[in-house]
Amino acid sequence: xxxxxxxxxxxxxxxxxxxxxxxxxxxxxxxxxxxxxxxxxxxxxxxxxxxxxxxxxxxxxxxxxxxxxxxxxxxxxxxxxxxxxxxxxxxxxxxxxxxxxxxxxxxxxxxxxxxxxxxxxxxxxxxxxxxxxxxxxxxxxxxxxxxxxxxxxxxxxxxxxxxxxxxxxxxxxxxxxxxxxxxxxxxxxxxxxxxxxxxxxxxxxxxxxxxxxxxxxxxxxxxxxxxxxxxxxxxxxxxxxxxxxxxxxxxxxxxxxxxxxxxxxxxxxxxxxxxxxxxxxxxxxxxxxxxxxxxxxxxxxxxxxxxxxxxxxxxxxxxxxxxxxxxxxxxxxxxxxxxxxxxxxxxxxxxxxxxxxxxxxxxxxxxxxxxxxxxxxxxxxx
Amino acid sequence: xxxxxxxxxxxxxxxxxxxxxxxxxxxxxxxxxxxxxxxxxxxxxxxxxxxxxxxxxxxxxxxxxxxxxxxxxxxxxxxxxxxxxxxxxxxxxxxxxxxxx
Amino acid sequence: xxxxxxxxxxxxxxxxxxxxxxxxxxxxxxxxxxxxxxxxxxxxxxxxxxxxxxxxxxxxxxxxxxxxxxxxxxxxxxxxxxxxxxxxxxxxxxxxxxxxxxxxxxxxxxxxxxxxxxxxxxxxxxxxxxxxxxxxxxxxxxxxxxxxxxxxxxxxxxxxxxxxxxxxxxxxxxxxxxxxxxxxxxxxxxxxxxxxxxxxxxxxxxxxxxxxxxxxxxxxxxxxxxxxxxxxxxxxxxxxxxxxxxxxxxxxxxxxxxxxxxxxxxxxxxxxxxxxxxxxxxxxxxxxxxxxxxxxxxxxxxxxxxxxxxxxxxxxxxxxxxxxxxxxxxxxxxxxxxxxxxxxxxxxxxxxxxx
Numbered sequence: 051x052x053x054x055x056x057x058x059x060x061x062x063x064x065x066x067x068x069x070x071x072x073x074x075x076x077x078x079x080x081x082x083x084x085x086x087x088x089x090x091x092x093x094x095x096x097x098x099x100x101x102x103x104x105x106x107x108x109x110x111x112x113x114x115x116x117x118x119x120x121x122x123x124x125x126x127x128x129x130x131x132x133x134x135x136x137x138x139x140x141x142x143x144x145x146x147x148x149x150x151x152x153x154x155x156x157x158x159x160x161x162x163x164x165x166x167x168x169x170x171x172x173x174x175x176x177x178x179x180x181x182x183x184x185x186x187x188x189x190x191x192x193x194x195x196x197x198x199x200x201x202x203x204x205x206x207x208x209x210x211x212x213x214x215x216x217x218x219x220x221x222x223x224x225x226x227x228x229x230x231x232x233x234x235x236x237x238x239x240x241x242x243x244x245x246x247x248x249x250x251x252x253x254x255x256x257x258x259x260x261x262x263x264x265x266x267x268x269x270x271x272x273x274x275x276x277x278x279x280x281x282x283x284x285x286x287x288x289x290x291x292x293x294x295x296x297x298x299x300x301x302x303x304x305x306x307x308x309x310x311x312x313x314x315x316x317x318x319x320x321x322x323x324x325x326x327x328x329x330x331x332x333x334x335x336x337x338x339x340x341x342x343x344x345x346x347x348x349x350x351x352x353x354x355x356x357x358x359x360x361x362x363x364x365x366x367x368x369x370x371x372x373x374x375x376x377x378x379x380x381x382x383x384x385x386x387x388x389x390x391x392x393x394x395x396x397x398x399x400x401x402x403x404x405x406x407x408x409x410x411x412x413x414x415x416x417x418x419x420x421x422x423x424x425x426x427x428x429x430x431x432x
Numbered sequence: 433x434x435x436x437x438x439x440x441x442x443x444x445x446x447x448x449x450x451x452x453x454x455x456x457x458x459x460x461x462x463x464x465x466x467x468x469x470x471x472x473x474x475x476x477x478x479x480x481x482x483x484x485x486x487x488x489x490x491x492x493x494x495x496x497x498x499x500x501x502x503x504x505x506x507x508x509x510x511x512x513x514x515x516x517x518x519x520x521x522x523x524x525x526x527x528x529x530x531x532x533x
Numbered sequence: 534x535x536x537x538x539x540x541x542x543x544x545x546x547x548x549x550x551x552x553x554x555x556x557x558x559x560x561x562x563x564x565x566x567x568x569x570x571x572x573x574x575x576x577x578x579x580x581x582x583x584x585x586x587x588x589x590x591x592x593x594x595x596x597x598x599x600x601x602x603x604x605x606x607x608x609x610x611x612x613x614x615x616x617x618x619x620x621x622x623x624x625x626x627x628x629x630x631x632x633x634x635x636x637x638x639x640x641x642x643x644x645x646x647x648x649x650x651x652x653x654x655x656x657x658x659x660x661x662x663x664x665x666x667x668x669x670x671x672x673x674x675x676x677x678x679x680x681x682x683x684x685x686x687x688x689x690x691x692x693x694x695x696x697x698x699x700x701x702x703x704x705x706x707x708x709x710x711x712x713x714x715x716x717x718x719x720x721x722x723x724x725x726x727x728x729x730x731x732x733x734x735x736x737x738x739x740x741x742x743x744x745x746x747x748x749x750x751x752x753x754x755x756x757x758x759x760x761x762x763x764x765x766x767x768x769x770x771x772x773x774x775x776x777x778x779x780x781x782x783x784x785x786x787x788x789x790x791x792x793x794x795x796x797x798x799x800x801x802x803x804x805x806x807x808x809x810x811x812x813x814x815x816x817x818x819x820x821x822x823x824x825x826x827x828x829x830x831x832x833x834x835x836x837x838x839x840x841x842x843x844x845x846x847x848x849x850x851x852x853x854x855x856x857x858x859x860x861x862x863x864x865x866x867x868x869x870x871x872x873x874x875x876x877x878x879x880x881x882x883x884x885x886x887x888x
Binding site: 167168169170172173176180182183185186187188189191192195196197199200203244245246247248249250292293294295299 | 459460461462463464465466467468469470471472474475477479481488489490491492493504515516525527529
């Protein structure tokens, strides 16, 4: 069975004050359906990826809510796995198709974060962590800062090395009209930005964003008028909820496990990947991801990234051409779906100024919490 | 926004006694400058990942600290302190934190 | 008091004691400068140069827990053996909800214990000692824990602001003489209705009646309780190696000691108020702990606490040969006393939750 990504759609990511979650979902879905040249009536199930609708907005039951909003009368589900909610929604949709129950499904990732104050969002995001972490008053930047410090002390990496990730992703985002930040930043600017959780600075951290992304998956319909793109692997793995339970703090074992399964299912190895969207919630996260996904060996990723090995038009494997979470934005539940959308556009050759030339195989990597759950998808064009 | 309730506090408080006074060392640390809701009064504060003598690892706030205590390997001890913002009407939330030895 | 003369409490004594002092200190001169007063004048008149300030996440319960851990460790008994807990404070975190059980749970005490919180201004904990002595002497318990702990508050610009401090002292008491680090030979009290210092329910700061807290209050009650006990035990001031009195400031204890016939050299070792201020229910007990830290075996200590409202509890303690070894088991009074950092007045307001 081949699962094609028939259509993709993404709203702009950013501080979208006038747009409600319903408006954002409708926008992303209408783009995806138009892109798929498919009628709404063909959709057999709806999967919604979202984390904070309940904690921040007091609204749960998003499956039913958006099914009605979109005019669908089909089975609908909310899937939650912290920042991996989008990727997990895609994975869940694929399971429905693989099981033969549905043939054509719609996956939507949506998050509305700017209706609330930063301190409230910060506290809400810690719902992805462990109770004792919340009691300690730590934030997500703080959890990744703890990881960053271990990595930096082990491999002699400096704050300047971390900054290279943000510099690269901001550069990519200047070529992405949907990105939240379409301006470049320099390493000096990153190092001059205020400390959020030592050693991570403001410009090491992905922003608070609103946005939605949607994809249409089908085992039945053929792609019309563009290069077909298929999802050839979808794998999920978990690790301890708390950092206290991790065996190695310089790696996210959940990523390693999910990636290993995905490569195995797809029958490929890391060196086959031409383009990847990885989970750079913080600069250190992209560095760990590149090693955990097998792109670089342990301890080497920071220097390789700083040397441009994953930069558009410089490196062979381009990482986060969309601008990543850092510069494209990170509406939590939308990210995992947007990542798939970006890879699809790349593999179709439709990415314009940020096209990774000749890309045939792509990877999307989505993480929840401080590494407690990871989802890896592999896509190929035909 | 706090999800703490008297019943949860009651369950938590039964667990602290074996930990109080135990020692460990800092595996990694961060200094929180942008606190979440309820921790504004205490910011900035360090949060540390500590390995206790029995190899168990826990995360907690570091109190009574100076800059030179913020380093990997520093010995710390578990102490009993209030957690989070003081609510004038609710049950007080106590928990464990770390103090440099 | 009591139907017997002489040593009534042969078999009641201290098995272990522990202290806690918060790390932060504020200088009297720092407070004085805010109100445009002369720090030197105030230091001289009060006999205090700095005081302890509890951190923003500390309270009478958290301090009591640490002092309690130290006392239990010195006594070498497991928490499950504690059968009674009394906590005396003027700053119990709750008006209704006992500090005794919160502290008990944190210490790992089992569930079969008598418990109550006590209030009697600065002598609440010594009243607790008397209660435990009764339970021990009656054979109703084998081990009891008493804690005096306070995060004393004072109204800004009031004279109490220079001395109201924070600290805790804990004692494990038992009735097996071979375990005593110090024995309670006897005690007595003098109580009356004297409104020298008070705090109404719901009001954050105490009030006081100025100089009325002196003669009719502090001096009368301490002197009467002390003289009664000396008479009952047929002891004289010169029999004692040390004397400890409640320390609302650095002057009153010296004056009352002199009036009772004690000498400066007996008082000075326990006179800790000059550098920690007055942590209310822990004040006199911290002086006692300081003395126990340096006392030799078989020395007599004369001790009298004072609580406004008013009353004084007078005790005679005798150290044992076990004291020297036992006190090495836990962090000493001096280790807490010397571990300090100075804070500014704005930080003091932040820690005491006024801003």
